[in-house]
Amino acid sequence: MVMATRTNPTAESALANSESDLLLSELAHRIRTLRAQRGMTRKQLASQSGVSIPHLARIEGGEGNVSVSLLQKLAAALNVPIHDLLSDGTSQNADLTMLVQFLKQQPPAELARLRQTLISTPEFATVERHQRIALIGLRGAGKSTLGAALAGQLEIPFVELDRMIEQEAGIAIGEVITLYGQTGMRRLERRCIERIIETYPRVVVATGGGIVAEAATYELLLRTFLTVWLKAQPDVHFERVMAQNDARIATRTLHREALEHIHRMLDAREPLYRLANFTVDTSNLTVKQALRQVVENVQPDTVIPN
Template identity: 45%
Template sequence: MNDQNPTLAASDAPVPVAHPAVRPDPRSDGEFLLALGRRVRETRDRRGLTRKQLARDAGVSERHLAHLEAGEGNVSIVLLRHIASALGLSLPEMLNLGAEESVEQRLVRRILEQLPRHRLEDVVFRLMRDYGQEEAARRNRIALIGLRGAGKTTLGRRLAAELGFRFVELDAEIERETGMPMGEIFALYGQSGYRRIEQRCLRRALDSGERTVLATGGGIVSQTETYDLLLSRCLTIWLRTSPEEHMQRVSAQGDLRPMAGSAEAMEDLRRILAAREPQYLRADHVVDTSGQGEDESFRALRAAVEDRGR
């Protein structure tokens, strides 16, 4: 696969993870306890508390606290609750150990932790004023992302019809804008030229002000600026499935190109999906359609759209 021959997906390099979605914590128990200890120590430092003071406030022995901070102590949930409370944190906040946090989330959390409680109301008002409406507008633009055969067109069209939104196929917009089929655009402009045109067409689709379900091209996640724009302006949903099902669905649609060098194409597909996964995971929601029929996946998509957050 190359720029000139976009079959299942155009190839691209792995991109660093920025905001992974919720996944099982891959750490061992030891790593978890070390992270917990670090969290207690760092929060205590930021609060300007000595270990002695925190031990007293939380009603634990200083030795116990020292063990916990060193990642050696497996404290009871009740003691941890006392320690969290003495640090001004809720238990969930205390256990949010940063494994899944982005840099921005960590920064925001730290700023909030340092603010006295009476200022939090002001923070909420400001956030609502600055982002409340934007968030509502974002939900009027639903973008489906995923590799070929994910179901972006099939499910997106149904979703638009049900919601009374217009349906926009970004690849089709690009073909209309250039007056050329996809293969020719790639052949003439290469991958980077294509990405430029894609961004232009995306901006136009987003600026129309109409309520929209947008089916994007599988590679939209490869260009950071374009993808950041999509994430910030749309409710994004990754339609996820296995490489085998992507391949099987695309072939069933009669596109036999990916099957040409079967084993190699399958390998390419696995690699591209793995490379893009961290970016796809930045979506607001992930709908896994593996092993499902269209109707089942549509119901899952509908549920994701109705859900107000992750």
């Protein structure tokens, strides 16, 4: 005698709802993280994706159903494949799948060692890498000021990546993002990095703060440049940006919102910034003091006069 298996509709429904809530929660976290890494406000993402601010707020809060077409709009505005919003982006290649699973089990220190070992092998390393220096970090960390001073000290060219992008596009950096979105902006950024590598065997580059959010471009930067994270406290970033009169990030009438925005960007980008070869906290340093620390890391044999 075969006994029928009874199902519990209520339990199945509860399980389905629980899984749905988990998926929406993970999606919300992924979108918030991607947006913060790119330094985008909710208003900017809404504008570039065509999704209303209230609807985007619900999505980032893990509420409501999300259509595939809406996900595509958000993915396009964030310049990521749509599946990156729902997964870690791992392809179905068997070797890659096994490698990712192995790496997921390693502690952070071992992951850092493995990455450094890999990019130091002849297949990945470049002879010129230690002759190119890239300064990374949020706006207000001192990349432009220290970059120019460092290049002068080492007697090598200095390039501000944002200015190079503006020359390439023929418009201001803010207009590039407005007109072409994250996709166009990051495409130009990648093209300019490749051109710098082809053109300059020795150079100091001040990068844009959001370059770390584009995995392929950042990987190229880490592999072909010595990278220095110029770090600063959020209030220091704010004060320096205010001194530059840059209303894109901070205005006096929006002091609280601006500081919160800087905190979110730093929190989202810090794990990426930490991949740099060296870190220099410029919060309480003069330009000369910060320059000395950078030189001691990248060119220890160089003497800076007092």
